[in-house]
Amino acid sequence: xxxxxxxxxxxxxxxxxxxxxxxxxxxxxxxxxxxxxxxxxxxxxxxxxxxxxxxxxxxxxxxxxxxxxxxxxxxxxxxxxxxxxxxxxxxxxxxxxxxxxxxxxxxxxxxxxxxxxxxxxxxxxxxxxxxxxxxxxxxxxxxxxxxxxxxxxxxxxxxxxxxxxxxxxxxxxxxxxxxxxxxxxxxxxxxxxxxxxxxxxxxxxxxxxxxxxxxxxxxxxxxxxxxxxxxxxxxxxxxxxxxxxxxxxxxxxxxxxxxxxxxxxxxxxxxxxxxxxxxxxxxxxxxxxxxxxxxxxxxxxxxxxxxxxxxxxxxxxxxxxxxxxxxxxxxxxxxxxxxxxxxxxxxxxxxxxxxxxxxxxxxxxxxxxxxxxxxxxxxxxxxxxxxxxxxxxxxxx
Numbered sequence: 001x002x003x004x005x006x007x008x009x010x011x012x013x014x015x016x017x018x019x020x021x022x023x024x025x026x027x028x029x030x031x032x033x034x035x036x037x038x039x040x041x042x043x044x045x046x047x048x049x050x051x052x053x054x055x056x057x058x059x060x061x062x063x064x065x066x067x068x069x070x071x072x073x074x075x076x077x078x079x080x081x082x083x084x085x086x087x088x089x090x091x092x093x094x095x096x097x098x099x100x101x102x103x104x105x106x107x108x109x110x111x112x113x114x115x116x117x118x119x120x121x122x123x124x125x126x127x128x129x130x131x132x133x134x135x136x137x138x139x140x141x142x143x144x145x146x147x148x149x150x151x152x153x154x155x156x157x158x159x160x161x162x163x164x165x166x167x168x169x170x171x172x173x174x175x176x177x178x179x180x181x182x183x184x185x186x187x188x189x190x191x192x193x194x195x196x197x198x199x200x201x202x203x204x205x206x207x208x209x210x211x212x213x214x215x216x217x218x219x220x221x222x223x224x225x226x227x228x229x230x231x232x233x234x235x236x237x238x239x240x241x242x243x244x245x246x247x248x249x250x251x252x253x254x255x256x257x258x259x260x261x262x263x264x265x266x267x268x269x270x271x272x273x274x275x276x277x278x279x280x281x282x283x284x285x286x287x288x289x290x291x292x293x294x295x296x297x298x299x300x301x302x303x304x305x306x307x308x309x310x311x312x313x314x315x316x317x318x319x320x321x322x323x324x325x326x327x328x329x330x331x332x333x334x335x336x337x338x339x340x341x342x343x344x345x346x347x348x349x350x351x352x353x354x355x356x357x358x359x360x361x362x363x364x365x366x367x368x369x370x371x372x373x374x375x376x377x378x379x380x381x382x383x384x385x386x387x388x389x390x391x392x393x394x395x396x397x
Contacts, residue, residue, distance in 0.1 A: 006122065008078040009115050015074025016111040019104060022067045029060050075107060080373050081114040082107060117375055121382070125166050132168030134389040136397055138204045138231050139170040139196060143189065145211025145369075146282050147265075149178045149273055156210075158370025163382040164389055172196050172205070174213065177274045179265065179282035182212065182294065186219025190226050197229055204231040206397050208385075210369050211341070212286065214238030214308075214348075218298050227301035231397040233349070234307045234388065237338055237368050241345040242291030244333040245326070246283060291345075305395065306349020309388075313339045314362030320372050323364045340365040353388075355379060 037046035037053055046053045076087060086107060093099040144156045150173040155161060161171045176188040196205055207230055209217045214235030220226045221233065250258070262279035269277045284290060300306060313319050316327045323339030334342025346352065355363050357378035366372060370381045 005118070008080075009118050011078035012075050012111050013115045015071045015078065016108045016115070018067055018071030018074065019108050022064060022071060023101070023104065025067070026064050029064070033057060033060060075111050079111050079114060081110050081375055083372070083374070086110070114375065125163075128167070133386060134164045134393065135168030136170075136206055136389060136393045138202055138206050138397060139172055139200050140164070140389065141172045141174065141189075141193065141196060141205045141207045143174040143176070143207060143209035143213035143217060144178075145209075145213050146286070147178055149269070150175050156369060156371075158373050159382055160370050160385050163386060167386055167389075169389055170200070176213075176216070177277055178269050178272075179274070180276065180278045181281040182215045182219055182285045183223075184276070184278070184281075185212070185216035186224055189213075189216050190220040190224035193220065193226055193229050204229050206230075206232045206234070206389075206392055208234045208236065208388075209238065210236040211238055211365065212282065214240070215285070215294065218300070221301055221304055222298045227303045230301075230304050232305040232307065232392055232395070234309065234392075235348060236309045237311060237341055237346060237365050238308065238348065239286055239341045239345045240291065240295070240308070240348040242288035243286055243330070243341055243345065244288055245330045245340075245342075247287040247289065248329075248333055250284065250287065300349065305397065307351045307353070307388075308346055308348040309353045309355065309368070310341075310343060310346025311338045311355035311363035311365075311368050312336055312343065312357075313364045314357070315360050318361040319364040320366060320374075323366060338363070338365040338368070355384070 032041070033053075033056070035041055036043050039045040043049075044052070072090075075082060086103070090100075090103050090107065093103060142157055142161065144150060148156050150156060156173075161169075165171055172192075174189055174192055176185055176192065193205055197203060207217050214233070215238060217230075217233050217235070221230050253261075258280060265279040266274075266277040285294070313323065313327060316324050318324075319327050319339040327337065327339045330337045330340060330342065334345070336343040343354070346354070355368070357363055357376065359377065361376060361378075363376060363379050363381075367374070367376060367379075367381065
């Protein structure tokens with residue numbers, strides 16, 4: 001894995017260097033060619049000596065074309081930080097000057113920053129490899145939130161699990177439904193906890209749960225007898241007190257449209273692996289009213305250590321789709337938020353950690369699970385989880 005990462009970084013670095021060579025050499029050679037054709041270099045003009053200038057121009061064009069495509073293919077294939085949007089823009093505006101030049105310079109800068117950042121992370125991990133910072137006493141169960149599943153070839157948690165494993169962690173996933181009631185989800189998670197304990201020969205697990213997964217974990221602990229089998233529960237951007245935004249949508253959207261949306265969603269996820277999806281039950285459990293009732297009935301266990309984490313998205317454009325769309329509405333109804341859940345809903349348990357960054361970007365609901373695999377200035381999500389799990393290790397979990 002580490003060798004593959006190093007190789008990809010080296011490929012993207014070489015690609016960026018080739019594109020720099022392309023930009024510089026194209027400018028120099030094009031300038032000399034134009035000056036030469038006009039007779040400023042003491043040579044016959046283009047009009048006077050076309051048999052010379054045409055082949056020279058063709059050679060320059062072909063050489064630059066090879067350098068460009070070699071570089072652009074390398075960074076398109078190897079870079080993680082370029083993202084889909086920039087790749088598409090590069091393809092669409094590839095022949096439009098000066099937009100293509102601006103995009104190309106931007107790509108080069110992104111790839112060079114990525115190389116520097118990722119190379120430093122590799123060095124850090126190699127230096128601390130023997131410390132096994134994330135080798136906790138109990139295995140870690142990572143639980144996804146609503147409308148997602150644990151897919152084999154697309155990890156819900158982005159680059160986080162691999163980073164934890166490189167530092168000694170033992171990772172498991174919930175493999176639960178993408179959308180169902182908190183109660184049903186809690187039952188599935190309880191079953192999963194029993195499976196892991198039996199497989200690993202341990203009596204407990206640590207849980208790191210995102211969004212709705214945090215509520216389902218609390219249900220499993222309180223109502224399904226898992227208090228003795230969970231050492232610590234870390235909830236990430238979980239709506240412990242519900243969301244007013246969810247209640248607003250349910251009130252505004254006619255019942256027949258709700259059922260139509262639910263039926264479409266349920267049919268799709270049945271094909272993807274869900275067995276008994278229930279879109280409406282999942283959404284209704286996220287309202288403020290449902291959360292109030294839930295918190296009255298689902299009590300914390302003194303046997304479990306509870307940690308909660310939340311983050312702040314600083315502005316709409318800081319979030320990636322669809323959080324850039326939901327942010328204004330959530331902020332209107334729930335105040336300061338991560339694009340989906342309000343700040344007041346995050347805190348729960350013995351500790352609360354709130355992630356804020358300077359500048360316009362901020363950290364969204366999806367950023368907290370590295371959904372877009374994006375390196376965010378001021379917040380290294382992978383290192384955050386390494387230190388979080390290391391804290392669990394220090395606490396004896």
